[in-house]
Amino acid sequence: MNEKAVREKPKAEKEAPEAPRGMHDVLPEDWLARERVGTLTRKFAEFYNFTRVETPLLEDADLIARAVGPDTDVAEKELYLVRPKSGDALALRPENVTGIVRAFAEHKLARGAAFQKFWHSGPVFRQERTVQPGRLRAFTQFGLEIIGTNDPLYDAELILIFWKVLEELKLKGLVLKINSTGCRICRPAYMRQLQSYYKNHADRLCDDCTRREKTSPLRLLDCDRDDCMALKADAPSFFDKLCSPCSTQMTGVLEYLDETGIPYSLDNLLVRGLDYYVRTVFEIGIAGMPGEELGALAGGGRYDYLFEGLGFKATPASGGALGIERVVAAMRLQDIAVVPKPERRIFVMHVGELAKKKLLQLMEELRTAGILVDEALSKDSLNAQLKFATKDGSSIALIVGQKEIFEGSVIIRDMKHATQETVPRGRMVEEIKKRLK
Numbered sequence: 001m002n003e004k005a006v007r008e009k010p011k012a013e014k015e016a017p018e019a020p021r022g023m024h025d026v027l028p029e030d031w032l033a034r035e036r037v038g039t040l041t042r043k044f045a046e047f048y049n050f051t052r053v054e055t056p057l058l059e060d061a062d063l064i065a066r067a068v069g070p071d072t073d074v075a076e077k078e079l080y081l082v083r084p085k086s087g088d089a090l091a092l093r094p095e096n097v098t099g100i101v102r103a104f105a106e107h108k109l110a111r112g113a114a115f116q117k118f119w120h121s122g123p124v125f126r127q128e129r130t131v132q133p134g135r136l137r138a139f140t141q142f143g144l145e146i147i148g149t150n151d152p153l154y155d156a157e158l159i160l161i162f163w164k165v166l167e168e169l170k171l172k173g174l175v176l177k178i179n180s181t182g183c184r185i186c187r188p189a190y191m192r193q194l195q196s197y198y199k200n201h202a203d204r205l206c207d208d209c210t211r212r213e214k215t216s217p218l219r220l221l222d223c224d225r226d227d228c229m230a231l232k233a234d235a236p237s238f239f240d241k242l243c244s245p246c247s248t249q250m251t252g253v254l255e256y257l258d259e260t261g262i263p264y265s266l267d268n269l270l271v272r273g274l275d276y277y278v279r280t281v282f283e284i285g286i287a288g289m290p291g292e293e294l295g296a297l298a299g300g301g302r303y304d305y306l307f308e309g310l311g312f313k314a315t316p317a318s319g320g321a322l323g324i325e326r327v328v329a330a331m332r333l334q335d336i337a338v339v340p341k342p343e344r345r346i347f348v349m350h351v352g353e354l355a356k357k358k359l360l361q362l363m364e365e366l367r368t369a370g371i372l373v374d375e376a377l378s379k380d381s382l383n384a385q386l387k388f389a390t391k392d393g394s395s396i397a398l399i400v401g402q403k404e405i406f407e408g409s410v411i412i413r414d415m416k417h418a419t420q421e422t423v424p425r426g427r428m429v430e431e432i433k434k435r436l437k
């Protein structure tokens, strides 16, 4: 639209600007719960020997499409594309695994170790068709990747960590669903079975599934349209068609989970929305409690062929991601309060311009001594400042006027009892600390 057209738009039509659809501002009151999830996930990651890797928000669009699968919703419809002035198209990352795999190969991160464990956290972007609570277009993932081993022990360890994080957040009704989606040996026969099942119901498939039935039949199990979901219920199961190595791998994961005592349910039709997953796939969500409607809080699986699929040295790997916004939403729905650590702060007030001039440096002294300071110094009247101090909930106030400046003292006021005492400036920090104990 040109500038003139914008200028001439009738007033009534102009709407106040809002955040893009499906994207949210994180406001001060949102941070407490978010930080709780962020701190806990980071603590777990580091405790289980994962080291952090961050990759750029933008990756080569073609690389992403090849990684997640060209037939997936993520590649076909949900990529936010960025066209640079020169060079290939980039996309805002819709997940983090592609970037990590690329970085692992690019920087030769194998480094002769048996395997490597990485964690990552940051925003991802998907242009979801429908936006609803728990289904956003910009959201934040915390992820764990174990690269260089196909031992089922590590699939179980990943699941264990996500489970423990969610448990420690006190979320109720957690359920773990797990499945094997086979490998390139056993998958083709299963896909043929799926194709013949869906061919018999071709008239009920959505347009996407009609197309994908030929090219990528596993995707049909992942469609969220009502008719296709209804058909899924009677689709053939993969369990009895797994080849022997896949079957052993799956049994291995389940045995490790049995040892940990984490309850799971086998879901033989669980596939995930990204094509790179093979063998183990899992999701942790909520059942029978508020938050069920949000879908999976965490999910992941093996991506043993992704490295070679992208032209890198074949390297088995497994990983998973947890959606911070979904977890925070679940905590809210289950009334899980995050209580801020009680912090005692002092409210600094001035009486007169001369005193005000001295207060920036005085507050610096307090802060350097580790004392939390609040103020409303832009207000000139002491009464107005006292009102803000009461609202702030500070137990102690520090008042400085011209007299105190000349005398080299400060007034310490007990806000609750409305009593006050003058103390020498040199003992200010010590006296405040005594009262804040």
Ligand code: AMP
Residues within 6 Å of the ligand: 095, 126, 128, 134, 135, 136, 137, 139, 141, 272, 273, 296, 297, 298, 299, 300, 321, 322, 323, 324, 325, 326, 327
């Ligand atoms: P995925 O990358 O699809 O395996 O998803 C991993 C986790 O990211 C999920 O379990 C969710 O918690 C979160 N997630 C995925 N898609 C969305 C979305 N559209 N909005 C919010 N969170 C999401």
